[in-house]
Amino acid sequence: MLAYDFAHRKSNETELYKSEEKYRLLLEQLTDAIYLTSTDGRFLEFNKATSILLGYSDEELRHLAVQEIYVNRQDRETFTQVLHAHKEIQDYEIQLKKKNGDLIDCLVTSSIRKSRDGVVIAYQGIIRDITFRKRAEILQREKELSDKANKFKAEFLANMSHEIRTPMNAIVGMVHLLHQTPLTEKQKNYLHAIDTSSENLLQIINDVLDFSKIEAGKLELEEKYFALREIVSDLVNTIRFKADEKGLKFVVQIDENIPLQIAGDPLRLNQILLNLVSNAIKFTAQGEIKVFIKLIDLHAERARIFFSVKDTGIGIAQDKLTSIFESFTQANTDTTRIYGGTGLGLSIVKKLIDMLNGAIMVKSKINEGSEFLFELDFKVSKDRQKIIKKEKEEEVFIEIGACRILLVEDHPINQMVTAETLMNRWKQLHIDVAENGKIALEKLRENDYDIVLMDVLMPEMDGHTATRIIRSVLEPPKSQIPILAFTAYATTGEAEKCLQSGMDDYISKPVDPQALEQKIIQLLKRKNYFEKNNIITGKTNHQPAHINIDLNYFNTITEEDNELKIKMIRIMLDETPDEMVKLQKYLIEENWDNLRAIAHKMKSSMQFLGLKHTLETVKAIELSAKNRTELNDLPDKISQVIKDCEAALRSLKLELEKIQ
Numbered sequence: 182m183l184a185y186d187f188a189h190r191k192s193n194e195t196e197l198y199k200s201e202e203k204y205r206l207l208l209e210q211l212t213d214a215i216y217l218t219s220t221d222g223r224f225l226e227f228n229k230a231t232s233i234l235l236g237y238s239d240e241e242l243r244h245l246a247v248q249e250i251y252v253n254r255q256d257r258e259t260f261t262q263v264l265h266a267h268k269e270i271q272d273y274e275i276q277l278k279k280k281n282g283d284l285i286d287c288l289v290t291s292s293i294r295k296s297r298d299g300v301v302i303a304y305q306g307i308i309r310d311i312t313f314r315k316r317a318e319i320l321q322r323e324k325e326l327s328d329k330a331n332k333f334k335a336e337f338l339a340n341m342s343h344e345i346r347t348p349m350n351a352i353v354g355m356v357h358l359l360h361q362t363p364l365t366e367k368q369k370n371y372l373h374a375i376d377t378s379s380e381n382l383l384q385i386i387n388d389v390l391d392f393s394k395i396e397a398g399k400l401e402l403e404e405k406y407f408a409l410r411e412i413v414s415d416l417v418n419t420i421r422f423k424a425d426e427k428g429l430k431f432v433v434q435i436d437e438n439i440p441l442q443i444a445g446d447p448l449r450l451n452q453i454l455l456n457l458v459s460n461a462i463k464f465t466a467q468g469e470i471k472v473f474i475k476l477i478d479l480h481a482e483r484a485r486i487f488f489s490v491k492d493t494g495i496g497i498a499q500d501k502l503t504s505i506f507e508s509f510t511q512a513n514t515d516t517t518r519i520y521g522g523t524g525l526g527l528s529i530v531k532k533l534i535d536m537l538n539g540a541i542m543v544k545s546k547i548n549e550g551s552e553f554l555f556e557l558d559f560k561v562s563k564d565r566q567k568i569i570k571k572e573k574e575e576e577v578f579i580e581i582g583a584c585r586i587l588l589v590e591d592h593p594i595n596q597m598v599t600a601e602t603l604m605n606r607w608k609q610l611h612i613d614v615a616e617n618g619k620i621a622l623e624k625l626r627e628n629d630y631d632i633v634l635m636d637v638l639m640p641e642m643d644g645h646t647a648t649r650i651i652r653s654v655l656e657p658p659k660s661q662i663p664i665l666a667f668t669a670y671a672t673t674g675e676a677e678k679c680l681q682s683g684m685d686d687y688i689s690k691p692v693d694p695q696a697l698e699q700k701i702i703q704l705l706k707r708k709n710y711f712e713k714n715n716i717i718t719g720k721t722n723h724q725p726a727h728i729n730i731d732l733n734y735f736n737t738i739t740e741e742d743n744e745l746k747i748k749m750i751r752i753m754l755d756e757t758p759d760e761m762v763k764l765q766k767y768l769i770e771e772n773w774d775n776l777r778a779i780a781h782k783m784k785s786s787m788q789f790l791g792l793k794h795t796l797e798t799v800k801a802i803e804l805s806a807k808n809r810t811e812l813n814d815l816p817d818k819i820s821q822v823i824k825d826c827e828a829a830l831r832s833l834k835l836e837l838e839k840i841q
Contacts, residue, residue, distance in 0.1 A: 432810060454488070584609075651664070
């Protein structure tokens with residue numbers, strides 16, 4: 182019997198040992214820390230995960246006071262008080278301290294262990310490391326705050342864009358209208374100052390908006406085929422007059438091996454080059470600006486092209502060469518004070534080049550000049566090189582007859598500017614004005630119109646809402662009327678928003694008069710307006726039969742002496758046709774010296790007649806002939822000068838008849 186009891190007990194002990202061993206192995210495999218501590222704060226039992234979590238060896242942990250793993254003693258006391266009060270704690274969140282001092286976020290589940298007589302003898306529990314989860318939660322909260330801030334910033338920029346562009350539209354529009362009136366030289370100077378200031382302000386607005394789009398990751402690139410030579414030619418025509426005003430030599434060299442058609446983002450490439458060339462002109466008082474473009478590599482339908490913009494300007498100190506690409510940075514405070522600007526131009530350039538997978542660098546010496554160099558990859562298609570370069574379409578003047586336009590605009594000055602601009606262009610127009618979308622709907626229900634010019638942001642009812650109602654509530658054909666949006670917003674998605682609300686097209690403020698005219702013509706064509714009204718839309722010269730000549734300067738020179746006036750007008754009527762013939766003759770003969778001389782001679786006539794735009798073109802012809810540059814552009818320029826002169830001569834004959 183005793184032998185049986187002994188054997189039975191031995192068997193039970195063996196089973197118990199195996200069970201405990203199995204339990205211990207299970208505990209060791211857990212990733213959560215499991216512990217048993219005494220009431221006086223010593224570790225009695227713990228698994229391997231506890232040592233790993235806290236960063237101590239097993240031996241160190243056995244001799245460690247529990248208080249050492251708390252950030253401060255108060256945490257330990259608070260935890261113990263809560264545990265005694267509730268007997269058990271679930272997911273108690275607390276920070277613990279590792280051996281190396283690092284803090285870890287933990288969830289503790291703990292309970293009290295008592296003796297048979299109910300005395301608390303130990304604490305047991307599980308510790309789970311939630312540090313990564315907490316960090317993820319913090320990052321998520323930060324992301325939400327960042328998204329909220331970015332949304333607020335986007336809304337702020339959109340509203341700021343609208344608030345600035347709306348009065349800018351009025352300023353630019355009024356200047357455009359004033360240029361079409363008789364002006365004294367002093368008034369012309371005043372207008373020129375307003376023009377320049379408006380351009381500068383608009384450039385600052387665009388810089389800030391572009392920078393914000395890039396920072397928010399909302400500036401989108403496109404890829405389409407374009408002719409690099411045309412981009413550069415347009416750039417030169419846009420910016421050359423600024424170089425001429427400062428007496429700077431402007432040289433452009435393009436590698437003839439560059440393919441006719443390349444694929445990329447022409448808008449952003451033009452923005453990069455325009456920014457760099459504008460900076461070069463701004464910071465150069467004398468010397469030259471040189472744009473050099475070279476093909477580096479061409480293979481596997483990819484072309485790598487090198488660009489350089491070099492000037493002989495004030496230069497940049499060596500210690501500033503890296504910081505000039507930072508946002509809101511210029512070489513020094515004197516630069517900002519003397520030359521103005523936001524300090525965003527080069528930052529935008531670098532960010533755009535980075536987005537296009539290129540790289541930019543700068544070389545510079547104080548008082549010797551700077552050179553900005555960058556390379557970009559473009560897609561090339563052999564098929565595209567077979568395309569013959571399309572000649573630029575002449576700007577056309579299309580009469581639209583007694584077209585009825587509903588102008589929906591809440592700003593009184595913009596109402597006047599838009600109406601006057603269009604009425605100056607098309608004399609037979611009928612324009613009604615509505616101050617908001619609600620009034621526009623009433624007018625549309627009561628009257629028939631051919632097109633609606635719809636501002637986006639207005640009181641009572643905005644343009645989007647009004648358009649949706651027009652499309653969904655009104656009956657055809659009124660529900661199908663072409664709607665052109667006027668938007669002062671310049672943020673990403675505004676174009677899509679206009680189209681989604683049912684508008685046919687949009688134009689940004691400040692509105693360019695010629696762009697507005699072309700948009701109106703395009704929309705009227707879509708709706709067969711010209712066929713329905715039997716209006717012939719064959720191409721005619723952009724300039725009307727007579728050009729508006731400005732004789733203010735001429736009158737100042739002649740001092741109201743009619744005899745002298747008649748004599749000078751007859752000289753111009755006699756000599757100008759001959760000069761026009763010589764322009765073409767010397768171009769065909771490639772006699773650049775004679776071409777330069779005749780262009781130089783014609784400048785005084787253009788100045789007498791107040792033909793500002795034609796004068797700039799004649800100056801460009803003279804400069805091209807002198808420097809043997811941009812010779813391919815000369816046929817178009819000479820053709821335009823001849824058209825302007827023909828129209829001016831007709832106007833001059835009428836002026837002669839009035840005097841006589």
